[in-house]
Amino acid sequence: MRAIVVLPTYNERANLAELVERIQQFSADIHMLIVDDNSPDGTGELADELSRKNPDQVFVLHRDLKDGLGKAYVDGFKQVLKKDYEYILQMDADLSHDPSHLPAFFEQIESHDLVVGSRYLNGISVVNWDLKRLILSKMATNYVRFVTRTPLTDATSGFNCWRREALEALGFEGFFSSGYVFLVEMKYRAYRKGLKIGEVPIVFVERKSGDSKLDWRVIFEAVWGVLRLRLRH
Template sequence: MKIIILPTYNERNNLAELLALIYNQVEDIHVLVVDDNSPDGTGELVRELMQQYNDRLFLLARPGKLGLGTAYIAGFKWALARDYQYIFEMDADFSHNPRYLTTFMTEAETADLVLGSRYIAGGGVTNWNMFRRLISRGGNVYARLILGLPFKDVTGGYKCFRREVLEQIELEDVKSNGYSFQIELTYRAFLKAYSIKEVPIIFEERAAGQSKMSKEIFREAIIMVWKLRAAKNRLKAAPFKEIHSAGTSLAQP
């Protein structure tokens, strides 16, 4: 079974169309919307759409805006309490195109974690100015160098996990809540020697609404990578599953 965790805050204008595209791409996939009490009525729309999509769409309603990282953690725990074997992260603003879902699922047959990458051959971004491109590229290089990660894109939020990865990376101990959350999850999986594969995606800047990037999120990412580096031995020493190979897509610490 497969499920997409879709955090939302004021995404009512995007959601119906996005869900239609997702289900058109992968008919048997499930979606869990984790809504932080959106003032625009996103949660109410999900409840209406649940009648249309029956047992393929679910809502986890939270009392307020609690942050991206905690939304994903709540969604992961919900999925792990059920029989989902493949668990996706995806944005609700069309920046992550559903057309890549089938590629993710193909690669997940031989990799424990699949990363959507803007910075490998075939990947890229649209509608970003030069400053935004430099910030993103620089942030990736910064995190990769400090943490010793071999991947080209460690800040992206389009991913597919095998359930055992999320079961073993100690979700209760994840402290990041902004974009550094994406770095932390990948780093924890890397330290536990799970096989990780990057696949190219074109990141499409959101068509409606407001970007989630802020100075606070950027500042958290700068500090968090040093905290993760300092905790490397503890994170690596925690119990983890037996290592297995995924052929040429394997990335080991």
């Protein structure tokens, strides 16, 4: 099995080394590509150090500026698709996504083109969220389902596993989302193309270190971006 996890980072120095170690504990065969957006906290330098210690498993792509999660993913995807990986995964770098869920992803991807890690497949599976954050997340999930008509319980999830062929089928030139809406746009395009999508339950744990990237600007972008996505397609 040839698999790689693409990990966009911005100011994740406090979490990155532990995440890499936890992925390694699961499997020494899973590669990682850290895509750092010139983090001022030294995340990029730490990523280089981790790569030097693990030259056959950890790779680093440095970008000059922070211009959106979506663009970071696109640059990462383009790089890994030059190699012979069968499966490409997306994970948050803040320890919110537990590598212990990876076996479920690999089991499901055998019969799917895309597997989505859902916080809401079996009820609500989140840790350390206050009521406001939980309500906001559920509202966002329901909004995305209503607007896009995609039959997913967690279209905003950042923990996903793609078959190589599915990712190649999407193409990236026509994407307009640069922020978190990119995660929705990817799944929406996959659904519209008729790709087979499955879901596995995950437990999402709120970050312990560093600052959350969620603010009202991000929320506004998401609301408008999802509506724009539906209007364009």
